[in-house]
Amino acid sequence: xYHWQPAGGSPALIRFGAxxxxxxxxxxxxGAASGIGLAMASRFxxxxxxxxxxxxxxxxxxxxxxxxxxxxxxxxGVVTDVSSxxxxxxxxxxxxxxxxxxxxLCNNAGVGGGFTTAIWESSLKDWQWTMGVNLWGVVHxxxxxxxxxxxxxxxxxxxxxxxxxxxxxGNRIYGVTKHAVVALTEALWDGLMQRExxxxxxxxxxxxxxxxxxxxxxxxxxxxxxxxxxxxSDAERDRSARVKHLAEMSGMSPxxxxxxxxxxxxxxQFWILTHDDIDPVIRTRMEDILSRRNxxxxxxxxxxxxxxxxxx
Ligand code: NAD
Numbered sequence: 001x002y003h004w005q006p007a008g009g010s011p012a013l014i015r016f017g018a019x020x021x022x023x024x025x026x027x028x029x030x031g032a033a034s035g036i037g038l039a040m041a042s043r044f045x046x047x048x049x050x051x052x053x054x055x056x057x058x059x060x061x062x063x064x065x066x067x068x069x070x071x072x073x074x075x076x077g078v079v080t081d082v083s084s085x086x087x088x089x090x091x092x093x094x095x096x097x098x099x100x101x102x103x104x105l106c107n108n109a110g111v112g113g114g115f116t117t118a119i120w121e122s123s124l125k126d127w128q129w130t131m132g133v134n135l136w137g138v139v140h141x142x143x144x145x146x147x148x149x150x151x152x153x154x155x156x157x158x159x160x161x162x163x164x165x166x167x168x169x170g171n172r173i174y175g176v177t178k179h180a181v182v183a184l185t186e187a188l189w190d191g192l193m194q195r196e197x198x199x200x201x202x203x204x205x206x207x208x209x210x211x212x213x214x215x216x217x218x219x220x221x222x223x224x225x226x227x228x229x230x231x232x233s234d235a236e237r238d239r240s241a242r243v244k245h246l247a248e249m250s251g252m253s254p255x256x257x258x259x260x261x262x263x264x265x266x267x268x269q270f271w272i273l274t275h276d277d278i279d280p281v282i283r284t285r286m287e288d289i290l291s292r293r294n295x296x297x298x299x300x301x302x303x304x305x306x307x308x309x310x311x312x
Pocket of ligand 1: 133210
């Protein structure tokens with residue numbers, strides 16, 4: 001069914017038909033043992049969906065699955081390292097074996113990466129770890145699940161979790177990965193529209209959400225540690241604690257973020273931005289580009305910049 005809808009001041013042809021029914025459908029969420037992923041999985045389950053929770057952290061995943069089953073939701077936990085193509089293929093196979101299809105895919109697993117102040121200070125292992133989870137995890141999800149979802153020929157939705165860092169001027173490796181996820185998801189949208197698919201997609205660009213992201217090093221593989229066997233430094237532990245304090249004081253709850261995502265799926269909304277205070281930063285970046293002006297120094301939208309300063 002086609003409708004005329006104004007977009008950017010001029011009429012645009014929009015085809016409606018994506019997900020409106022959730023009861024009994026199947027959702028797969030990566031990074032589902034904690035934070036935003038767990039909240040999205042819980043929300044989908046409470047809408048009557050069968051949910052596959054995928055995560056690399058087995059004990060947290062077990063706890064999440066047990067809790068949701070106690071609430072009488074139909075869920076399955078699959079230990080998955082999204083940076084591995086074969087692990088994501090196994091996740092898809094277990095999903096099909098258990099539930100016979102997939103309607104919502106949230107490529108959400110992510111890590112904060114290192115805390116260096118300048119990009120050249122990052123080690124190649126920092127790059128491999130952060131790109132492996134944040135970008136390759138999304139690539140693997142799209143590459144593995146899209147053919148399955150297209151073959152089903154049913155309404156469905158893919159949500160790729162980027163970040164407000166994917167819209168702001170680049171700084172750390174984290175921002176590089178999130179800009180890439182934004183571009184990947186725009187390409188996905190374009191392909192789905194070209195094919196007149198029943199699938200839709202969104203890119204989630206959250207501001208500060210109160211999760212465990214600042215403790216991402218807990219899941220850094222041994223072979224990608226900068227110093228083999230090294231534990232987290234005192235400086236890094238101190239910074240994580242301050243970011244956590246900031247997130248507790250001013251961050252959005254994961255449940256509120258999940259509600260925004262759910263509404264966006266139902267409304268076929270591509271851009272999912274959880275916070276308005278990032279808008280001026282995005283606008284300034286765009287104006288810099290369009291006026292061929294050098295990058296405007298970043299403002300401290302979320303108070304994170306202050307924490308990143310050396311000696312603070
Ligand atoms: P979180 O640490 O609470 O949850 C992330 C989950 O990803 C964890 O359960 C972790 O075990 C899992 N994970 C890590 N590496 C993995 C791997 N290799 N394979 C599978 N799972 C893996 O953090 P969160 O904030 O809920 O993060 C979810 C997503 O939201 C991430 O992509 C993150 O970059 C993004 N994000 C978070 C914020 C925020 O303020 N919390 C802001 C913007 C974007």
